[in-house]
Amino acid sequence: MPAGETPGLPPDLDLLSGIEDVVPAGLARAVREVPLVDHHVHGAFTADVERSAFEYALVEASTDPVPAWDSAFATPLGLSLRRWCAPLLGLPAHAGGEEYWEARSALGADELARRFTSAAGVERWVVDTGFSGGSVQSPTALAGTGGGTWSEIVRLEPMVERVVAEVAPADVADEVRTRLAAATAGPEQVGVKSIAAYRCGFDIDWSRPTDAAVAAAASALAAATPDGETPRVADPVLIAFAVHEAAALGLPIQLHVGFGDRDLDLHRTDPLLLLPLLRTVTVPVLLLHCYPFHRQAAYLAQAFDHVSFDIGLAINYLGPRSVELVGEAMELAPFAKQLYSSDAFGPPELHFLGSVLWRRGMAVTLGTWLRRGDCSEADAVDALHAIAGRNARRVYGLPG
Template sequence: MTDVYATAADLDLAPAGFVRAIEELPLVDHHVHGVVPRDLSRTAFEELITESDRPVPEWMTQFDSQTGYAILRHCAPVLGLEPHCTPEEYLARRARLGAGEVNRLLLGATNVAHYLVETGYRGDELVGPSGMAELTGAPADEVVRLETVAEQVAAGGCDASSFADAFARELWERTGGARGLKSVAAYRHGLDLDPEPPSRAEVAEAAGRWLRSGGGKLTEPVLLRHVIWAGIERGLPIQFHTGLGDPDLDLRRADPLLLRGLVERAEPTGVPLVLLHCYPFQRHAGFLAQAYPNVYFDVGLGVTYTGARSVALVAESLELAPFAKIMFSSDGWGPAELHHLGAVLWRRAMARVLGRLVVDGEWSAGQAMRVAAMVGADNARRVYGLGTREESTG
C-alpha cells in the first residue's frame, strides 16, 4: 500500500520554495500559555513534558516518548547542539544557557506573529501576555478562562442570590481587552452538560450549594452551564478544551460530539465556538466544523504529544472540515520547548501532507500555500478580530 504522506524525496519534487514557504509562514498561536521563567531541574522538566500529573517512575524517563525525541531532534539544534543528542547533553546545555536565554531562543525560532495567551491555569507561575510580547517582539493578547473568573468572584465574597450579577460584572471588566474566552467544563464535569441556559433561580440555588461547600474549584454543572452562556452573551469567541488532557479529565466525556446540543442552541448568536486539541476525536471535530457554521477547531496539543506521528494527525484534521474552520495552536505551557514543538511539528506535518497533494497533482502549489496560510494564521485573525498581519505590526 502506498504511503499517503510525503517523504523527503517526494518533497524534493514539489515546486521550488514550497517547503521553505511553509517554514517561513508567520503563525498566529491562537491558544497558548506563558513560558516558565525559572531554571528547571531534570525532574521538574520531565514532569512538564507530559500530561501525566504523577511523578515520573525511577525506572523510566519522559525523554523516551514522542515528545522527548522531538525535543532532542528539533529543539537541540536551536540551543546549539547536534540533533538526537542525549537527554543529559540537552539538559546540561539548557542549564548553562539559563531559562531566559532558552526561552528567547526557542520562542524566537517559532516565527509566531501573534499570541493569544490563556492565563487561567497557574498563571502566576508563568510569563503573562505582556512578558510573552517582550520576549518575542510579537503582539500577545489575553484569553480569559470562565471558570477562573467565577472562582475569583466566589473568593471575593458574594451570596447565592447575587452571584449571577457579580459574575457578569466581573466578566465584562476582566475581558475589556481580551480576544477570547475559554471553558474547561470537560475537566470540571464533562462535555455532556445540559445545553440549555439555566434559569436565574437554578443559578442561585446552585450557587448556594457551591458557596456553602466552600467555593473553590467550580464543578457544579448548573454553574458551568451558566458561565458558558454568560460567555456567549459576552460575544467573544469561546474556546473549549476537548480531547486529551491530564488524569483530572475523563477522556470519555471530553468528546467534542457531546457539545452538539450546545452548538445548535448557540448557533443563532453567531458566537464562534472553538474546539481545542480534539485528539483522539479530531475526525469528530471535523464533522462538527463542517456541519455547523459557528464551530472551529484545532489539533494543538495533540501535535506536540504525537511528535513524529503528528503528520497523520494533521492529515486527518484536513479530511472533512472546510479549511476556513481550522486553526493552529501549540497550547505550550511551561517549558518553551512545547511552544517551539507546536510550531515546528505543525509546519513539518503541513509540508508533508500538502506537499504530497501537490506532488500527486491533486492540488496546485498555490492552493496548498493558501490552505497553509489560512490554517496557520488567517482564520484566527478573522475569528478573533486581529486584523491583518500588517495592521497588527503597525
C-alpha cells in the first residue's frame, strides 16, 4: 500500500452484525467509513511469540503466566478476539482457542501485523514509544503495516532517568529542560506522556518544584541507585518537575489514568486527585484509559477546557461490554473532549479490535439516540467524526 494511504475496514467485515436494527443507514455508513486517529497506541510485535507470551499480552492485570486452569481466550477480550479476529485468519467467528492459536502461528509476525493493523481503518497512529521499544514496531513500521501516517509521544520518566544517571544532581533541572526541548522539536513529536500513575500515584504535591528541590531529589535518587543500574524515577518532585517543564514548552501532556497492570496502586490513580495540577497548567491534558474512573474523567473533561479523555485499553478488555463503556463515556463530556484510542501493544489483533469495538459502541449509542429522536443524523455523524479524529487533530495540532 502506498505510504500515507489510509486503508478502510475489510469490505466483507460484518461490522454491524446483530445491531443492524439499531443503526439507521446513514449513520451505519459513517461508522464504517470514518478514518480514525489512534491517539494513544504502541507498535505490534516484531517477532513471533510463544503462546504463553501471546496469552500474557491479553491479560493486562496479570504479571504471571496464565495458569493451566485458566485461558486468555475465556475472558471478555478473548471472546471478542475470537469473534472479530478469527475471520481475518480464515477461521469461523468464535473459533476455539486451540484453533485460533494454530492459525495464528502459521503466519509470521510481519504478516499478522500487516493483516490486522491494516484492517483498523486508522489514518494516523500517535505512538507512545516509551515502553519495550525493542520488541514492538517503531512508529514508521506501524504505519508501514497499518497504512496512514504517524506521530510520536515522548515519555518523560525515562528521559529524567537518563539525565539523573549522566549529570551531576545540580545540573539535572537544566539538562532535563534542554533534552525535553530537543526531543520534542521535530514535527512528528506532538506531545509527552507521564506514568506518574505507576510511579507515585496522583495524590502528590503538584506545585512546580524549584531547581534546588530537583537537585536534592536527584541527589537522593543517585545515592539510592546501585552502581551500574539505571535510576528508577518515582520521586514526586522529579515527576512534577518534568510535567511542569513540558507544560512550560506548551506541549500536550498525556497521563496514564486508571486501568493498568499490577504495579499500579489503582486507588491512587483516580483522576480527581489531579485537580491541583489541572488548576495550574493550561496546556492540553489527555487522560488516558481512565477505566474504571471514566465517569470522573468525563466530569473533568467537561469542567476544564484543556482536559480531554479516552477509554482506550478498556475498550478491548471489556470485550462485548465495551458497547456499554462507550455509552457511559458519552454521558457527560462535550463531544469535543473525547478522543479515540486503542492503546494496542503487542498482538496486532488489539489494533484492529479496538477500532471494531469502538465503532460498534458508537453505532449502538448514537443509533439509539437517533432512533429515539434525541438527535439528528447530522448531530450523530458530527459527534462520531469529532471523537474519531477531529479532536486529536485539534489538540495535537495535526495536519488533515
